Amino acid sequence: MKLATLNDGTRDGQLAVVARDLKTAHLADGIAPTLQAALDDWAFIAPQLDALYQLLNQGRGQRSFDFDAANCMAPLPRACQWVAGAAYPNHVELACKAANIAAPESLRSEPPMRQGGGDFRGPHEAIALAYEQWGIDFEAGLAAITDDVAMGATPDQAHLHVKLLALVNDVTLRNLVADELAAGGGLLQAKPGASCAPVVLTPDELGDAWKGGKVHLPLRVHWNGKLVGQPHAGVDMLFNFPQLLARLCRTRPVRAGSVVGAGVVSNKDARRGYCCIAEKRYLEVLADGVASTPFMLFGDTVKVEMLGEDGKSLFGAIEQTLKQAEARKGG
Amino acid sequence: MKLATLNDGTRDGQLAVVARDLKTAHLADGIAPTLQAALDDWAFIAPQLDALYQLLNQGRGQRSFDFDAANCMAPLPRACQWVAGAAYPNHVELACKAANIAAPESLRSEPPMRQGGGDFRGPHEAIALAYEQWGIDFEAGLAAITDDVAMGATPDQAHLHVKLLALVNDVTLRNLVADELAAGGGLLQAKPGASCAPVVLTPDELGDAWKGGKVHLPLRVHWNGKLVGQPHAGVDMLFNFPQLLARLCRTRPVRAGSVVGAGVVSNKDARRGYCCIAEKRYLEVLADGVASTPFMLFGDTVKVEMLGEDGKSLFGAIEQTLKQAEARKGG
Numbered sequence: 001m002k003l004a005t006l007n008d009g010t011r012d013g014q015l016a017v018v019a020r021d022l023k024t025a026h027l028a029d030g031i032a033p034t035l036q037a038a039l040d041d042w043a044f045i046a047p048q049l050d051a052l053y054q055l056l057n058q059g060r061g062q063r064s065f066d067f068d069a070a071n072c073m074a075p076l077p078r079a080c081q082w083v084a085g086a087a088y089p090n091h092v093e094l095a096c097k098a099a100n101i102a103a104p105e106s107l108r109s110e111p112p113m114r115q116g117g118g119d120f121r122g123p124h125e126a127i128a129l130a131y132e133q134w135g136i137d138f139e140a141g142l143a144a145i146t147d148d149v150a151m152g153a154t155p156d157q158a159h160l161h162v163k164l165l166a167l168v169n170d171v172t173l174r175n176l177v178a179d180e181l182a183a184g185g186g187l188l189q190a191k192p193g194a195s196c197a198p199v200v201l202t203p204d205e206l207g208d209a210w211k212g213g214k215v216h217l218p219l220r221v222h223w224n225g226k227l228v229g230q231p232h233a234g235v236d237m238l239f240n241f242p243q244l245l246a247r248l249c250r251t252r253p254v255r256a257g258s259v260v261g262a263g264v265v266s267n268k269d270a271r272r273g274y275c276c277i278a279e280k281r282y283l284e285v286l287a288d289g290v291a292s293t294p295f296m297l298f299g300d301t302v303k304v305e306m307l308g309e310d311g312k313s314l315f316g317a318i319e320q321t322l323k324q325a326e327a328r329k330g331g
Numbered sequence: 332m333k334l335a336t337l338n339d340g341t342r343d344g345q346l347a348v349v350a351r352d353l354k355t356a357h358l359a360d361g362i363a364p365t366l367q368a369a370l371d372d373w374a375f376i377a378p379q380l381d382a383l384y385q386l387l388n389q390g391r392g393q394r395s396f397d398f399d400a401a402n403c404m405a406p407l408p409r410a411c412q413w414v415a416g417a418a419y420p421n422h423v424e425l426a427c428k429a430a431n432i433a434a435p436e437s438l439r440s441e442p443p444m445r446q447g448g449g450d451f452r453g454p455h456e457a458i459a460l461a462y463e464q465w466g467i468d469f470e471a472g473l474a475a476i477t478d479d480v481a482m483g484a485t486p487d488q489a490h491l492h493v494k495l496l497a498l499v500n501d502v503t504l505r506n507l508v509a510d511e512l513a514a515g516g517g518l519l520q521a522k523p524g525a526s527c528a529p530v531v532l533t534p535d536e537l538g539d540a541w542k543g544g545k546v547h548l549p550l551r552v553h554w555n556g557k558l559v560g561q562p563h564a565g566v567d568m569l570f571n572f573p574q575l576l577a578r579l580c581r582t583r584p585v586r587a588g589s590v591v592g593a594g595v596v597s598n599k600d601a602r603r604g605y606c607c608i609a610e611k612r613y614l615e616v617l618a619d620g621v622a623s624t625p626f627m628l629f630g631d632t633v634k635v636e637m638l639g640e641d642g643k644s645l646f647g648a649i650e651q652t653l654k655q656a657e658a659r660k661g662g
Contacts, residue, residue: 011586081449106510112515117414119412119586152656173582183441185445185517186445188444188445190582192583248520256342
């Protein structure tokens with residue numbers, strides 16, 4: 001099943017079911033007003049959404065219309081919890097190697113996890129920031145959306161609560177990272193907010209590509225129209241989604257609509273390219289002693305997408321332009 | 332104006348206006364269904380809520396009823412953003428002194444700020460955790476709730492967006508902190524979730540005690556019925572709420588319903604007592620070389636409250652019992 005949230009002028013948008021081929025959609029207004037409402041009562045609501053999804057795929061939706069990703073908000077515009085894990089240790093290991101420091105000892109036993117703001121940007125929303133000098137970087141990755149998960153759930157138990165999968169671009173301001181880490185509060189200003197692809201899907205949509213709590217498909221990133229990365233999301237993922245989720249709920253119950261990211265996808269095989277500019281720069285430092293690729297410049301575009309075995313887009317694409325934020329005029 | 336969220340069986344509860352003396356309340360159902368909805372459209376909604384508040388205080392509410400804090404959820408049960416700053420450097424400085432390490436250099440120029448899960452516990456909800464050995468500690472403090480704040484807002488601009496004030500108990504699992512800091516992802520498992528006092532209020536309710544973006548009143552903490560702390564929230568607060576909020580929105584717009592905490596209240600004058608057990612233990616380490624006060628034990632109670640100049644409770648009280656979480660039985 002595929003779902004999206006349409007922009008209807010409200011802050012939480014309107015839930016719609018989207019056909020498998022992303023060509024048509026149907027409002028879910030008779031079933032649940034928002035994706036959050038659906039997740040709040042998933043066991044009851046999901047079968048109804050799925051019935052509508054089947055009709056839609058058969059061309060039998062009574063009020064179906066052309067699906068337009070440009071009219072989508074983030075699937076869950078206001079999540080009450082957004083946690084990003086670092087499930088691909090290659091990313092951190094490269095960073096540490098380039099900085100000539102030791103990687104954290106726990107990196108391969110306990111994934112670092114970071115909480116962020118749950119207000120997600122839409123798939124076509126501009127990335128608006130004030131200064132290129134902040135070192136503006138994209139970070140393409142996957143995330144799981146949960147229903148309620150009890151405190152202390154094991155990975156096997158948590159597995160059952162991965163209800164939906166999403167694509168995210170979790171922008172990082174690289175040049176703000178070091179100071180924030182030194183201050184000891186974790187990253188805040190360096191993580192100005194993540195964007196989501198228009199469509200979320202139930203794991204069964206991936207068929208055999210959803211296996212062992214991982215998505216076994218490449219994640220494709222275009223930067224200014226050029227394919228710069230297609231690392232495989234199932235390769236080098238040391239912690240799967242159920243493990244990340246179990247780690248989160250070790251000391252708390254996790255509420256419906258929580259979003260748990262796996263961090264930027266990163267393969268050891270550098271020929272797969274990169275899902276964030278920083279990795280390209282780490283490799284340059286290691287090869288040449290200096291990073292030559294600049295971070296994003298105003299006007300740059302980034303596109304994040306995942307294709308199924310049939311070559312068709314699974315989640316629709318995140319397509320964003322970096323623009324300079326207007327100077328503040330008050331209030 | 333004072334507001335609360337009543338438990339009506341839904342996850343976001345029902346907005347109510349509460350009389351100044353906390354004795355009566357009135358549903359706001361004709362005005363806004365939830366506190367989030369009110370914040371989403373604050374300029375339009377707040378005057379209507381205030382009109383009802385005036386009637387209620389005059390004993391003229393048409394459907395007023397006895398206010399019962401036991402029937403309250405957190406005022407904002409699912410915030411899309413919860414950020415806790417460390418505005419009272421004395422707390423971190425004591426911790427570092429007791430550990431015989433240097434405090435972060437930036438502590439007095441840039442407050443550490445940490446993002447957390449926005450799912451707040453109710454004022455009387457038990458603190459349910461699995462192991463006393465985690466070092467379970469309360470952390471009593473204040474928080475500001477905002478409407479929309481533009482990216483790049485200055486402290487003066489941000490000041491206007493402090494729409495409501497709240498009391499929080501932001502529980503910390505002290506014995507999980509060191510490993511999480513070492514792993515580099517910031518605190519996650521060590522911060523299992525914060526609770527809120529039943530009532531939030533507009534800053535004008537504090538009269539002269541709201542000055543310079545700070546609350547100039549003592550915060551009172553009872554542990555197992557004994558008053559253990561009444562540090563003054565306006566003293567030793569190095570960063571005020573507008574400064575914390577401006578720091579948060581340096582690289583992002585802040586959306587309505589964001590909650591910005593100032594961290595555990597802490598005075599240099601140790602005779603004021605403590606708002607978290609850790610501080611008592613730091614002082615013991617500094618005096619005796621060893622901490623003798625244990626952290627919370629199952630069955631312990633904690634009460635957090637702030638009284639006005641007239642000795643009456645402003646926000647109602649957080650009153651929680653620490654209980655052992657049941658063993659997981661599956662799912």
